[in-house]
Amino acid sequence: MASLMPRHQQVLSSLSLLLHLIVAAPATSSVYNHSSNCTRLLPDAEIVRKAFLHVGSFPLRRRSACHPVRRLRFPSKNLTGVLRWEELANLSSLLTLDLSGNSLQGDVHSAFWRAPSLRAVDASGNRLGGALRFDPSARLATLNVSGNRFTSVDGVERLVALEILDLSGNIIGAVPEGLPRLTRIRRLDLSRNMMAGVFPDDFPPLDDIDFLNISHNSFSCTVDADTVLKFGRSAFFQAGNASLLVEESGPTPAPTPPTSGREKHRRVVLVVVVVIVVCSVVVVAALVILVLARCVACRKKDKDGKKLSWAEEEVEVGAVKVAATAPVVVLERPLLNLTLADLATATSGFGRESQLADVGGRSGAAYRAVLPGDLDVVVRVVEGSVAGIGEDDDAAATAAGFRELARLRHPNILPLLGYCIAGKEKLLLYEYMEKGDLHRWLHELPVGSMDAQETSIDTLDAREDNQSVCDWPTRHRMILGIARGLAFLHQGWAGSGRPIVHGHLVPTNVLLGDDLEPRISDFMHHGGGSETPEKDVYSFGVLVLELVMGQAKWDEATVGWARGVIRNKKGENIVDARLKEEDAGGSAAEREAAECLQVGFLCTAPSPHKRPTMQQVVGVLKDIRPAPAGYSS
Ligand SMILES: *[C@@H]1O[C@H](CO)[C@@H](O)[C@H](O)[C@H]1NC(C)=O
Ligand SMILES: *[C@@H]1O[C@H](CO)[C@@H](O)[C@H](O)[C@H]1NC(C)=O
Ligand SMILES: *[C@@H]1O[C@H](CO)[C@@H](O)[C@H](O)[C@H]1NC(C)=O
Ligand SMILES: *[C@@H]1O[C@H](CO)[C@@H](O)[C@H](O)[C@H]1NC(C)=O
Numbered sequence: 001m002a003s004l005m006p007r008h009q010q011v012l013s014s015l016s017l018l019l020h021l022i023v024a025a026p027a028t029s030s031v032y033n034h035s036s037n038c039t040r041l042l043p044d045a046e047i048v049r050k051a052f053l054h055v056g057s058f059p060l061r062r063r064s065a066c067h068p069v070r071r072l073r074f075p076s077k078n079l080t081g082v083l084r085w086e087e088l089a090n091l092s093s094l095l096t097l098d099l100s101g102n103s104l105q106g107d108v109h110s111a112f113w114r115a116p117s118l119r120a121v122d123a124s125g126n127r128l129g130g131a132l133r134f135d136p137s138a139r140l141a142t143l144n145v146s147g148n149r150f151t152s153v154d155g156v157e158r159l160v161a162l163e164i165l166d167l168s169g170n171i172i173g174a175v176p177e178g179l180p181r182l183t184r185i186r187r188l189d190l191s192r193n194m195m196a197g198v199f200p201d202d203f204p205p206l207d208d209i210d211f212l213n214i215s216h217n218s219f220s221c222t223v224d225a226d227t228v229l230k231f232g233r234s235a236f237f238q239a240g241n242a243s244l245l246v247e248e249s250g251p252t253p254a255p256t257p258p259t260s261g262r263e264k265h266r267r268v269v270l271v272v273v274v275v276i277v278v279c280s281v282v283v284v285a286a287l288v289i290l291v292l293a294r295c296v297a298c299r300k301k302d303k304d305g306k307k308l309s310w311a312e313e314e315v316e317v318g319a320v321k322v323a324a325t326a327p328v329v330v331l332e333r334p335l336l337n338l339t340l341a342d343l344a345t346a347t348s349g350f351g352r353e354s355q356l357a358d359v360g361g362r363s364g365a366a367y368r369a370v371l372p373g374d375l376d377v378v379v380r381v382v383e384g385s386v387a388g389i390g391e392d393d394d395a396a397a398t399a400a401g402f403r404e405l406a407r408l409r410h411p412n413i414l415p416l417l418g419y420c421i422a423g424k425e426k427l428l429l430y431e432y433m434e435k436g437d438l439h440r441w442l443h444e445l446p447v448g449s450m451d452a453q454e455t456s457i458d459t460l461d462a463r464e465d466n467q468s469v470c471d472w473p474t475r476h477r478m479i480l481g482i483a484r485g486l487a488f489l490h491q492g493w494a495g496s497g498r499p500i501v502h503g504h505l506v507p508t509n510v511l512l513g514d515d516l517e518p519r520i521s522d523f524m525h526h527g528g529g530s531e532t533p534e535k536d537v538y539s540f541g542v543l544v545l546e547l548v549m550g551q552a553k554w555d556e557a558t559v560g561w562a563r564g565v566i567r568n569k570k571g572e573n574i575v576d577a578r579l580k581e582e583d584a585g586g587s588a589a590e591r592e593a594a595e596c597l598q599v600g601f602l603c604t605a606p607s608p609h610k611r612p613t614m615q616q617v618v619g620v621l622k623d624i625r626p627a628p629a630g631y632s633s
């Protein structure tokens with residue numbers, strides 16, 4: 001206690017000193033600088049050049065050396081010659097490769113499949129041949145090598161993430177050996193090969209497959225009626241020795257004794273008549289159904305307007321339908337041509353399964369989506385305005401506002417990655433934060449476990465072992481981070497002095513980055529209205545109390561009680577017991593925690609003008625626990 005006093009006084013005096021300073025210095029030191037030079041990425045262009053060195057008609061257009069190569073799309077471009085596939089494996093950002101409909105020759109080097117980001121490859125309709133061998137690929141989901149001259153397939157089980165496989169129209173002699181182990185496969189086309197093998201024994205579980213075609217092969221198969229019903233007769237046409245069972249001709253006629261020529265003739269006539277009758281009935285029935293369907297469709301159209309699925313022209317966002325072609329602007333990836341339809345696809349049509357539990361967000365529903373380009377994002381459907389943007393219906397002004405919002409970059413602010421304006425609907429794209437929010441971290445995770453069971457092992461590094469809720473330095477780092485983020489917001493647009501007021505700073509709005517660095521999200525208000533920076537400071541004070549005391553659910557009464565305890569210099573009694581479990585920090589940690597309570601006390605001062613500014617708070621917090629050497633701030 002005695003030793004506490006001088007430190008208290010020191011901190012308090014530095015705070016009161018700061019209170020008399022007018023804060024004008026902009027905190028640009030920690031603003032991200034994105035205009036770095038990009039020598040690191042230059043090799044990509046060189047790799048592409050090398051790979052296509054011997055390919056004829058390759059369009060050698062200038063590539064921006066500053067962007068990693070993510071897509072190589074050259075469908076039907078008259079490409080000829082031999083591609084050096086193995087070179088492409090060094091394109092660490094390559095996601096999709098489309099070389100369909102060309103005349104490329106040679107084989108595909110197995111090392112190619114090691115390209116670490118590869119998700120989709122279409123090499124259909126070329127003259128590629130030989131054995132198709134695979135090195136492991138953890139991500140490849142779609143592979144189309146239809147219409148080539150491959151003779152065998154080796155190591156397909158190494159494509160553990162494969163969902164779509166089209167090997168049709170080659171001259172492959174045997175069913176790929178590892179096929180049953182591809183448990184994620186949904187579409188499988190092996191038609192028009194020369195495959196020997198056993199159906200369904202050599203196949204993945206048919207239950208999980210949506211599309212299958214094994215026609216025109218040499219399988220020994222047992223095909224039951226359900227399977228025929230599911231995949232269609234044509235999927236098994238001439239698939240092997242069982243094909244007779246399912247051929248279009250229907251059940252084979254029972255063997256009949258030899259018949260005379262006349263009888264044969266009569267029989268043919270009979271069959272023809274039957275066929276004609278059946279055909280006309282079918283045609284008439286089809287016409288009737290068509291007409292009926294049209295009428296129903298017309299009526300439906302009259303009733304509720306045009307109804308189309310998201311694969312077509314409109315997307316349902318919540319209950320509102322908007323044009324699927326509305327562009328999605330991803331600010332740092334201007335070449336990523338996404339539309340609302342892509343968002344709909346990635347969120348199963350804004351379905352419940354990809355909706356995130358709403359955690360204190362004031363904006364509308366939020367969805368998780370992994371977009372092309374490997375963008376792991378949260379899509380927020382916004383109702384009303386965001387930070388004063390989009391109050392009117394001027395789309396251009398709204399877009400400009402979003403762009404400005406996206407320019408707000410700070411390590412402790414959740415960055416806006418992009419947006420989509422579709423009529424009155426506004427969607428915002430934010431980075432997805434795997435570690436969740438502060439509330440969950442502080443109150444819902446079992447002590448000591450961190451979230452080790454929930455994140456995969458490879459994302460955990462040794463450093464995180466001591467970043468549990470019991471670790472005081474981690475909590476202090478969070479408090480300081482939140483203070484920095486809020487100070488940055490209060491400074492306003494690029495230091496314009498027009499503060500951005502958060503208005504709803506609660507633990508569920510503080511998300512945690514991989515390194516547990518806090519990121520403030522869901523800030524919505526411009527200065528003005530009833531929200532003020534001072535109110536944010538109060539909310540921050542409560543958050544500090546929560547982080548030090550480890551107690552959830554704060555209201556005015558609890559704040560008043562905690563302030564009483566702190567005023568009576570009994571702060572150390574209400575410090576989170578979990579922090580005391582950890583002995584490493586010892587008494588220093590306890591002292592710092594008690595000093596942070598003082599900050600919480602000052603920030604929750606009943607009269608707004610007595611509260612410090614966030615800039616001042618940052619200074620005090622830094623004094624309380626100076627950054628360890630080598631930790632830049
Ligand atoms: C970012 O870095 C570049 C050089 O790498 C420099 O010219 C530029 O001024 C920096 N921008 C900011 C905002 O610091
Ligand atoms: C990139 O920056 C480094 C140092 O920051 C510098 O040495 C190099 O010349 C720069 N390269 C280009 C292409 O600007
Ligand atoms: C491909 O070659 C054919 C004939 O050589 C030519 O007519 C066609 O325009 C070419 N296509 C492209 C995309 O270059
Ligand atoms: C590609 O990477 C391999 C090893 O990772 C290396 O040996 C090879 O030289 C690289 N090729 C190019 C073109 O950078």
Ligand SMILES: *[C@@H]1O[C@H](CO)[C@@H](O)[C@H](O)[C@H]1NC(C)=O
Nearest residue numbers: 100124125144146164166187
């Ligand atoms: C594979 O490519 C061929 C020819 O380009 C195309 O007809 C087929 O639909 C593709 N398969 C899949 C599964 O997309």
Ligand SMILES: *[C@@H]1O[C@H](CO)[C@@H](O)[C@H](O)[C@H]1NC(C)=O
Nearest residue numbers: 219220221222241242243245
């Ligand atoms: C198809 O061939 C396999 C093996 O040769 C045999 O066991 C099976 O009975 C045959 N099926 C039919 C319908 O002939």
Ligand SMILES: *[C@@H]1O[C@H](CO)[C@@H](O)[C@H](O)[C@H]1NC(C)=O
Nearest residue numbers: 191192213215231232234235
């Ligand atoms: C299967 O492939 C054959 C040959 O390409 C085709 O005629 C048939 O329509 C396909 N069946 C299905 C169900 O896709």
